[in-house]
Amino acid sequence: MPARLDHTIVRSRDRFAAARFLTELIGAPEPKPFGPFASVPLEGGVTLDYLDDDAPRIVSQHLAFLVGEDEFDEILGRIQERALPYWADPYHREPQRINHRYGGRGVYIDDPDGHSIEFITHTYVTG
Ligand SMILES: [Fe+2]
Known part of the structure; x- marks a missing residue:
């Protein structure tokens, strides 16, 4: 590498x-x-x-985090405790749902600056 x-x-x-x-x-x-x-x-x-950054607009970045199954449960619990909106997809078409892609689970949220944060339990990279 x-x-x-x-x-x-x-x-x-x-x-x-x-x-x-x-x-x-x-x-x-x-x-x-x-x-x-x-x-x-x-x-x-x-x-x-x-x-x-005090620019008129902050350009949204996408940050994806690979986490374990237990950590995913904890993170999703904290998202739900805080009543944050979340989605199963990056286009915000499936609100308050998670996905089950690539043999794992995934969820998207927006951070306070509009960056798209994703938590996944399985990487997209399958070899
Ligand atoms: Fe992603």
Whole structure:
């Protein structure tokens, strides 16, 4: 494998609010201040660096997280506890449902800045 993703920047209106939205859902520690970023280290060594951006429009990114079956249950429980809208599909056509694609489960939510967050228990990559 020639390269592994190390970090990427996620633009947000409020970097700590956006980073906390994610860490609270996945049950991760508080985001860490790192320069102008609110950093969220993830399994596998990749870090999401949330950065404040006051541009008129934040371009939506898609962030997909592979989680275990138990973690998926916990995350879905937190989504439902918070009464957040969620969908089985990326086009928001199947509200308040999850999908069962690729032999696993999946769900989509929007974060406070409109980034599309997906949680899956099975990777799309099937070899
Ligand atoms: Fe995806």
